[in-house]
Amino acid sequence: MENDSPAPVEALIVAVPETAGSALYGMIDVLAATGNLWQLLVGEELGRRLIRPRIVSPSTESFLCGNEIPVVPHIGVEADPAGEIVILPELWLAPDEDMKGRYPELMDWIRRRYKAGAMLYSACSGSIMLAETGLLNGLPASSHWGYADLFRKSYPEVAFRPEAVMTFADTEGRIVTAGGTTSWHDLAIHIISRHCSPGEAVRIAKVYLLKMHGEGQLPYESLVRRNPHADAVVRKCEEWLAQHFREQNPVGGTVAASALKERTLKRRFKTATGLSLMDYVQNLRVEEAKRLLETSRTAIDAISFEVGYENPGFFRRLFKRQTGLTPGQYRRMFQSLTLGGEFQTDAEKL
Numbered sequence: 001m002e003n004d005s006p007a008p009v010e011a012l013i014v015a016v017p018e019t020a021g022s023a024l025y026g027m028i029d030v031l032a033a034t035g036n037l038w039q040l041l042v043g044e045e046l047g048r049r050l051i052r053p054r055i056v057s058p059s060t061e062s063f064l065c066g067n068e069i070p071v072v073p074h075i076g077v078e079a080d081p082a083g084e085i086v087i088l089p090e091l092w093l094a095p096d097e098d099m100k101g102r103y104p105e106l107m108d109w110i111r112r113r114y115k116a117g118a119m120l121y122s123a124c125s126g127s128i129m130l131a132e133t134g135l136l137n138g139l140p141a142s143s144h145w146g147y148a149d150l151f152r153k154s155y156p157e158v159a160f161r162p163e164a165v166m167t168f169a170d171t172e173g174r175i176v177t178a179g180g181t182t183s184w185h186d187l188a189i190h191i192i193s194r195h196c197s198p199g200e201a202v203r204i205a206k207v208y209l210l211k212m213h214g215e216g217q218l219p220y221e222s223l224v225r226r227n228p229h230a231d232a233v234v235r236k237c238e239e240w241l242a243q244h245f246r247e248q249n250p251v252g253g254t255v256a257a258s259a260l261k262e263r264t265l266k267r268r269f270k271t272a273t274g275l276s277l278m279d280y281v282q283n284l285r286v287e288e289a290k291r292l293l294e295t296s297r298t299a300i301d302a303i304s305f306e307v308g309y310e311n312p313g314f315f316r317r318l319f320k321r322q323t324g325l326t327p328g329q330y331r332r333m334f335q336s337l338t339l340g341g342e343f344q345t346d347a348e349k350l
Contacts, residue, residue: 008035008052009195010083012075012118014110014129015055016091016103021069023089023123023184028053030188030208034196038203050196056081058106066092077109085191086113088126089184095146096228098154099132107133120175121191123184127177131155139169142179149227152274163324165213166190185210223283223322229272233258237269238280245284246308251277285309286322293331300327 011031015024035050057063057073065071075081088110093099110133114120122130127143128150130136137157142164151160161167165183169175173194178187189210193201205211229235240257244250254277255262269277285307292303304315319327 005048008049009085011051011053011085011087011191012056012081012083012113013053013087013089014106014126015057015065015071015073015089016106017063017065018091018093019065019071020090020092020124020181021065021067021071023126023181024055024065024071025069027087027089027123027184027188028055030204030210031191033207034192034200034204037207038200041207050200051085051192053087054081054083056086056109058103077106080109080112082113082116082118084118085195086110086118086120087187087191088120088122088129090124090126090181091128093125093128093147095225096150096153098150099129100154102132103129111135114174119173121178121187122176123178123187124181128155130175130177131158135175136169136177139175140167141169141175141177142167142183143177144180145222146225149225149274180213183213186212223287227273231268231272233260233265234269234272237265237277238273241281241284245281245288246306248308250281250308282318282322286319289315289319289327290323290330290334293327294334300331303327 013024013027031051031053032049035047038044039046054074055071056075056077057071059076059078060073062070062072091099107129110120110130114133114135120130120135122143124144125147127136127141128147131141131151131154136155138159140159140161141151142161143151145162148160148162151158162179165179166186167177167179169177176187176190178184185208189201189205189212192204237254237258241250241254244253247253255265258265260268266277269275269280273280275283288307289303292298292306293300298306300316301312304310304312307315309315309318316327319325319330323330325333
C-alpha cells in the first residue's frame with residue numbers, strides 16, 4: 001500500500017564557524033524528535049517524523065564551530081536548498097562584533113528563501129546574521145541583551161527589543177527572533193506548535209523539560225556594562241559614580257567632580273554612554289539592589305535605603321520597571337542559587 005502520509009516539514013538550520021554548537025545540535029535534536037519521541041517513551045504507536053532538520057552551510061566541507069564542536073553540513077548554499085523553515089541559531093560573537101562582510105553568498109540565500117515564502121527564525125545572536133541581510137530594517141527584533149549597544153551602533157535601523165524573549169517582526173509572523181542564549185527552547189516550542197500542533201509542542205516540552213521564559217530577559221540583564229568610548233571626562237565621572245551612586249544628589253556630585261557645566265556634561269555623558277546621567281545612576285542603584293537581593297537576607301525596605309532611595313515605594317516601582325519583577329519575585333528567582341532562598345517574609349512575597 002502506498003504511503004500517502006505528508007512529508008515532514010523541511011527545517012534548514014544555518015551553521016557557520018561562529019555558530020554555538022549547543023544551540024545548533026539542541027535544535028536539531030528537539031525538532032527531529034517531533035512525532036515519535038513522546039510516543040516511544042509512553043508506549044504509544046510510533047508516529048511519523050514531523051520535522052526534518054538539515055544543516056545548511058556556505059559549503060558541504062566539514063568544519064569546527066564554537067568551542068571546536070565538529071559540524072558536518074547536509075547541504076551547501078550553492079545548491080540553493082529550499083525549505084519552509086530557515087533557522088539561524090546562536091553565534092559566538094563579542095558584544096561589539098557584527099557580521100558585516102561575512103558570508104555574502106549565505107546572506108543572499110537567506111534573502112532568496114524569504115522572498116520565496118520561507119519562515120525565518122533566529123535564536124539569540126543569530127539575529128545579528130539576520131540583521132546583516134537587511135531583512136530586519138524597520139522591524140522590531142530581539143537578541144541577547146548584551147548586544148543592545150551593537151544593534152544601536154551597527155544596525156540602527158532595527159528596532160531592538162532587549163527585554164523580549166521572542167519578537168514577531170511582522171503581522172504574519174514570517175520573521176521571529178528569540179532573545180537570550182537558551183531562548184532556542186522557546187523558539188523550538190513555538191516552531192513545533194506552529195508547524196506541527198500545540199499538542200505536539202506540549203509533548204516535546206515535557207520530554208525535554210523545556211519551558212517558555214515568560215518573565216522575559218529583563219531579570220537576567222546586567223544594567224551596568226562598560227561601553228568603550230574615548231571621552232576621558234565621562235570615564236572619570238563613571239569611576240566617581242561607581243563609588244558615590246548611593247549618595248543624595250549624585251548627579252550634582254558628578255557635575256562638581258567633572259568641572260564642566262551641567263548641560264555640557266549631560267550632553268557628553270549621553271553621547272559617550274548612550275544613557276542619561278540619571279538613568280546611569282538608577283542602573284547602578286538597581287544593579288546593587290539585585291546583588292543584595294541575591295546574596296543577603298536584608299529586608300527590601302532596608303535595601304532601598306542602602307542603595308540611595310528614601311522612598312521604598314518608588315524603589316519598588318523602579319525595580320519592577322527595570323527588571324520586570326518585583327524585588328520579592330527577583331529574590332525568589334535568584335537567591336536559591338546563593339543562599340538557598342529559604343528566608344523570605346510574607347510581605348516580600350508580594
